[in-house]
Amino acid sequence: MPADRGAVSATALLDTSNSSAIARQEDDVSRVEPQEEYEPSKGLFTRVRERLFGIEEDEAEDEEAALAAEPRRRAAIRLESTRGIRVAVRLNASVFNDARVAxxxxKSGQQQIVNLERAPSPMAERIIDFLSGVTYALDGSVERIGEKVYLFAPANVQIEMDGGSEPPPEI
Structure with missing residues (x-):
């Protein structure tokens, strides 16, 4: 019997030590601050934002209301397409500086009509080559509209030419 008594007392000791350990754990749990509960109505982004930045629910609702009040933008609109049509005519372009101005x-979105009738032939070729390169870089288009007269247009302008029965003369 003494052996059973030792066994009982060991079990009793384990029970008392377990109950005191459980009591200590309950005390620890009661001292821990409650964590915010999972709310299925909140989105993931809202929960992460609240946890990271400590934004209160009222502030988050105010921000969401402010965002909802702003109209949504669909796509960026190029300003050149909303302006009136502007065409710059370079009468008698004969120096390379005229090509730079054109x-x-x-680059600012204006169509350029360049008249090269009075330009020497080598200079006219340089001006055409330069403006053709600029127009290509801007995804624009070039049309010959007369003898030594050219239309250079940026990308936002579509050129429609009536071809007629004969092609325009070459330089």
Whole structure:
């Protein structure tokens, strides 16, 4: 019997030590601050934002209301397409500086009509080559509209030419 008594007392000791350990754990749990409960109505982004930045629910609702009040933007609209049509005419372009001025106009979204009738042939070729390169870089288009007269247009302008029965003369 003494052996049973030892066994009983060991079991009793285990029970008392377990109950005191459980009591200590309950005390620890009662001291821990309650964590926020999972709310299925909140989105993942909202829960993460609240946890990371400590934003209160009222503030989050105010921000969401402010965002909802702003109109949504669909796509960026190029300003050139909303302006009136502007065409710059370079009468008698004969120096390379005229080509630079026309290139700046193309970059700002303006069509350029360049008349090269009075330009020497080598200079006319240089001007055409330069403006053709600028127009290509801007995804624009070039049309010959007369003898030594060219239309350079940026990408936002579509050129429609009536071809007629004969092609325009070459330089």
């Amino acid at each position: 290139a700046d106009g193309l």
